[in-house]
Amino acid sequence: MALIVKKFGGSSVGSVEKIMAVAKRIIDEKKAEDKVVMVVSAMGDTTDDLIALAKGINKDPYQYSREMDMLLTTGEQVSISLLTMAFKTLGHKAVSLTGPLAGMKTNSVHTKGKLVDIKPKRVHEELDKGNIVVVAGFQGCDELGDPVTLGRGGSDTSAVALAGALKADSCEIFTDVDGVYSADPRIVKDARKMKEITYYEMLEMARLGAGVMQPRSVEMGKYFNIPIHVRSTFTTKTGTMIREEYTMEEKDFVIRGVAHDEKVAKIAVLGVPNNPGIAYSIFSALAEANVDVDMIVQSIRNIEKNVTDMVFTVASSDLSQTKKIVDRVADQLQAIAVLVEEDVAKVSIVGAGMLGNPGIAARMFGALSKAAVNIEVISTSEISISCLIKGAQLKEAVNSIHAEFFPQK
Amino acid sequence: MALIVKKFGGSSVGSVEKIMAVAKRIIDEKKAEDKVVMVVSAMGDTTDDLIALAKGINKDPYQYSREMDMLLTTGEQVSISLLTMAFKTLGHKAVSLTGPLAGMKTNSVHTKGKLVDIKPKRVHEELDKGNIVVVAGFQGCDELGDPVTLGRGGSDTSAVALAGALKADSCEIFTDVDGVYSADPRIVKDARKMKEITYYEMLEMARLGAGVMQPRSVEMGKYFNIPIHVRSTFTTKTGTMIREEYTMEEKDFVIRGVAHDEKVAKIAVLGVPNNPGIAYSIFSALAEANVDVDMIVQSIRNIEKNVTDMVFTVASSDLSQTKKIVDRVADQLQAIAVLVEEDVAKVSIVGAGMLGNPGIAARMFGALSKAAVNIEVISTSEISISCLIKGAQLKEAVNSIHAEFFPQK
Structure with missing residues (x-):
């Protein structure tokens, strides 16, 4: 017997026909003794339609975040109730649970x-009754019982966390790609599908923009140490397994992939006094507003006047909020200017293998140089190196780096 | 300071524009110290759209009633969140609560x-914070926390019950008519709007088909002894007040109104043995299935054979379920036949005044006779008399009775 959590995104349940197809597939694949929990997103365009309604009331409805x-x-x-009806129509016991009913506390x-x-008591009870349990992803409730969404990609998080709390045997993430690739296949023609990747590397890939997993x-x-199987909604092929360690030797490549992120904006605060607490005053104000700051570089503008420039990046979606906050703080700090650049992108390489391999960074910079791409900011972690570049050069940059580390056979 | 519960139906909040209009009206009418609770239904066609989706999965989705x-x-x-955003956009504090969050237990x-x-602790808390509290009508949750709808017209019930639990000063039901009329104005041209009506009479009117209140x-x-003000969404005119007793003398009319119901079906179980427990075996089976039986007449078919006919009416929406159950029971009872007639309607007169006025029934039957309407079944209560007639003759019947009791001045 296996307890498996299966997550289907909005495009997989985008119509009544697709919902029936998902239900049929799940029943076909299910062994009689298996326990199955489905985590699903809203149907296709539903979220966009709801946002459009809200924008009819107020142009900036997100200011009313609780509403x-x-x-x-x-x-x-809506999607959990319909998918549950689909299972029942096909003759299988099933029950739907909202995030709050499934015990997802936020x-x-x-x-x-x-x-x-997560207190998944009800999920266990319903599984024990022989139900396929269909849980609403992306949501939970706070201490008041008020509904709270987990933000973009939150359904994946719901699925994996629920799998962890249920001590599931695995969590399958069904998506429109069939696994994790060495680079985005839409940009790099000969990107390769990985059979396995470690949590650590996948985390770095995702953090650096690989859209397949949040x-x-x-x-x-x-x-929770739950193996995550990233696989295709449209085929039954094995996808990529994300787990703690490799089960097979895959030493061919020193890096696991090339990630990129176009939804980045650069902010430069020029000419701030180089005193203790300056960085704190900027970044604590942003942290309070829940803005994630990514790359940060501080450089000396003028040693004699003891002023410095502070450059950092944020997600494009946070830019307008960031600008407001930084303008206010810069004013207090008597900075010279705040500059914003939106046409930037971040390209990164990721791989635990680079730890014991000096010269990886040099090879990356060399590949960028070969593609005539100028580097604006560099940042590194233990298992990744990222470069901020002009957005218009992203495609060349990713391809050149990929060719360097994943030469065609 | 007054605490007022205001209920708006689906057509009143049928679009973003209508929602803004409702919010504006409420703020305009509200005195600064008033506490206002809104109870709203789903937007216009939303419920029908959702049912259509479910029917795409299964032709008979109501068999999965929990889903x-x-x-x-x-x-x-959806409607409570949008209306709340509308209040906030217009500068008033507001918060939305689902039925379960408002403490509606079913x-x-x-x-x-x-x-x-009803445990409206959260509603009180939010009112105390200065919020207009926008509550989802039509719904609550059971002991498991699962959402449960109250069935047709349930939003009115939500509003009045919540007003009672909150010890509100009044409950205003906004609707597409401007009050309670002496007959349906769509059928009777010179129907009169009532200033007041007692709970008892209104209950009888509603039970007998007057659609304005459930x-x-x-x-x-x-x-809860909460005065209910039935009034128009489209005007600010005073409507009809439903309360315990009349505050003014309105002795002009011996009856308060003529009600009718087209959504009725007649079932006749012919030739059942006239033994004790026969009625019980039929009607207990229907009660178990939550079918409300209305008029019941038992008549002797054949004294020598000791067999009888049992005739009764149910709501048209319950007919197919009723037929199945009655066929089964009739079989067990060895009845001769079960007949169903769908083209029937019920016309009724209602009024506490008829208690001390003999001859009211005769005047009603006379009015029907004048309109050449045949009476199939008669039933009476303390303050009403109902006749089952052919559906096709309903309009003439209602007009003839109305003219008898509410002569034009």
Whole structure:
């Protein structure tokens, strides 16, 4: 007997026909003794339709974040009820549970909630009754019982965290690609599908922009040590297994992949006094507003005047909020200017293998140089190196780096 | 300071524009010190759209009643979030609460739930913070926390019951008519708007088909002694006040109104043995299935053979279920036949005044006779008389009776 959590995204349940197809596939694949929990997103365009309604009331509805959560959580509630009816129509016992009913407890940061606890008692009870349990992804409730959404990609996080809390045997993430690739196949023609990747590397890939998995969901997998199988909605082929360690030797490549992120903006605060606490005053204000700051570089502008430049990047979606906050703080700090650049992108290489391999960074910079790409900011972690470049050069940059580390056979 | 519960139906919040209009009106009418609770239904066609989706999965989705409730409760959740955003956009504090969050506890009879308890602690808390509290009508949750809908017209019941539990000063039901009329104005041209009507009479009117209020909501009003003001969404005119007793002398009319109901079906079980327990065996089976039986007549078919005919009426929506159950029981009872007639309608007169006025029934039958309408079944209560007639003659019947009791001045 296996307990398996299977997550299907919005495009997989985008119509009544697709919902019936998913239900049929799950029943076909299911062994009689298996226990199956489905985690699903809202149907296709539902979320966009709901946001459009809200924008009819107010151009900036996200300022009412609690009400947006009240609105948006209906999307999954529709899809779980329909998928459950589909299972029942096909003759299998099933029951739907909203995030709150499945015991998904969150903090109260509306539209960007985080799971703080999972009490899946009801899920176990319904599984024990022989039900396929269909859980709404992307959502939970806070201490007041108010609905809270987990923010973008939150359904993956729901699925993996629920799998962890249920002590499931595995978590399958069904998506429109058939696994994790060495680079985005839409950009790099000969990108390769990985059979396995470690949580650590996948986390870094996701953090650096590989869209296939949301970083927080990989963290959850690592925390609970739940193997995550990323696979295709449209085929039954094996995809990529994300787990703690490799089960086979895959020493061919020193890096695991090339990630990129176009949804990045660069902010430069020029000419701030180089005193202790300056960085704190900028970044604590951003942290309070829940803005994630990514690359940070501080450089000396003028030693005699003891002023410095502070350059950092944020997600494009946080830019307008960031600009407001930074303008205010820069004013207090008597900075010379705040510059914003939106046409930037980040390209990164990821791989635990680079730890014992000096010269990897040099090879990456060489590949960028060969493609005539100028590097604006560099940042590194233990298992990754990232370069901020002009957005217009992203495709050349990714291809050149990929060719360097994954030469065609 | 007054605490007022205001209920708006689906057509009143049928679009983003209408939602903004409702919010504006409420703020305009609200005195600064008033506490306002809004109870709203799903937007216009939302419920029908959701049912259509479910029918795409299964032609008879109501067999999965728990899942239908999971699906349909999203409708009000959308409208409460949008209306709350509208209040906030207009500068007033507001917060939305689903039925469960507002403390509406139901039994577990999905799609036909009944409120069993209301714990409006959260509503009080939010009112105390200065919020207009926007509550989802039509819904609550059972002991498991599963969403349950109250069935047709349930939003009125939600509003009145919540007003009662909150000890509100009044409950205003906004609707597309501007009050309670002496007959349906769509059928009787010179129907008169009532200034006042008692719970008891309104209950009887509603039970007998007057669509303006759902019977259960009037019961709730009577139980909690909450004055219910039925008024128009489109004007600010005073409508009809439903309360315990008249505040003014309105002795002009011996009856309060003529009600009718087209959604009725007649079932006749012919030739059942006239033994004790026969009625019980038929009607207990229907009660178990939550079918409300209305008029019941038993007549002797054949004294020598000791067999009898049992004739009764049910709501048209319950007919197919009723037929199945009655066929089964009739078989066990060895009845001769079960006949169903769908083209019937019920016309009724209602009024506490008829208690001390003999001859009212005769005047009603006379009016029907004048219109050449044949009476199939008669039933009476303390304050009403109902006649089952051919559906095709309904309009003439209602007009003839109305003219008899409400002569034009």
